[in-house]
Amino acid sequence: MDFTFLGDMFASLLKGLPLTLNFWVLSLLGGGTLALILNLMRTTRIGNAVAGAYVFVFRGTPLLIQIFMIYYGLAGFGFVRQSFLWPFLREPYWCGLLALILNDAAYTSEILRGGLRAVPKGAVEAGRVSGMTRFAILRRITLPLAFRQALPAYSNEVISMLKATALVSTITLMDMTGIARAAISETWRAVEILLCAAAIYLAISLLVTRFSAWFERRLSPWHFGRTTP
Known part of the structure; x- marks a missing residue:
């Protein structure tokens, strides 16, 4: 194995890491905000129907198709090209980010909804009695209680979104996977290049897993048999 090539490849792939992290963080922030809005909509009958349909569509279709529909499909509508949104929707960056946000919101809303259902009714009643x-x-x-209940499932969604950012490379964006694809087409050394990319993704996923476990212990120290210092 050519370790010199691997070192050069790692350095080349790390140039795409800022864009990967950019998509990852912004999609989680945007998706989390939209997920909260979707759950608030569920308090009404019409809002519940709209939110349910949204979740069904975006969870039931592949993210890759959603990216293509936004990047290639919206351009086919004349009113979109003539709207104020066109300067954004014609750019692959904004199309990729929008697709990731919409997809993440569908999954995160269901995770949050499960956490909200797990909140003890007695805690809410105690708040009402105290005059809140x-x-x-x-x-x-x-x-806070819903987030604690949803944290284990949400940590999996965080890692899933990290891996999902690789799909934006299909619309000409040069994130880590995009750089890897270009390097493979130039060198035909797919195994070494993909191993380098996989190692970087695995390292980030490991950090997320460890941080989630630490954060879960901090939120529920009694569950792990110790008190918070």
Whole structure:
């Protein structure tokens, strides 16, 4: 195995890491915000129907098709090309980011909904008895408890979104996977290049897994048999 080539390849792939991290972080932030909105919509009958349809569509179709539909499909509508959104939607970066956000929101909303359902009713009733407003109960009781319940599942979604960012390379974006694809077409050394890319993704996933485990212990020290220092 050519270790000199591997070292050069790692250095080349790391040039695409900032774009990968950019997509990853922004898609999680945007998806999390939209997921919270979707769950708030579920408090009404019409909103629940709309949110349910949204989740069904974006969870039931491949992310790659969603990226292609946004990047290639929207350009086929004249009103889109004439709208104020066209300067953004004609750029692969914004199309890729929009697809990732919409997809992440569908999965995160279901994770959050499961966490909200797991919040003890007694905790909410205690907040009402103590005189808290609905917003205060949501901010100080419901959301923190729901987040704690949803954390294990959400950590898996975080890692899934990291891997999903690789799909933006299909619309000409040069993230780590895009650089790897270009290098393979030039050198035909697919095994070494893909191993380098996989190692970087694995390293980031390991950091997320360790941080999630640490954060879970901090949120529930009694569950792990010790107290928080």
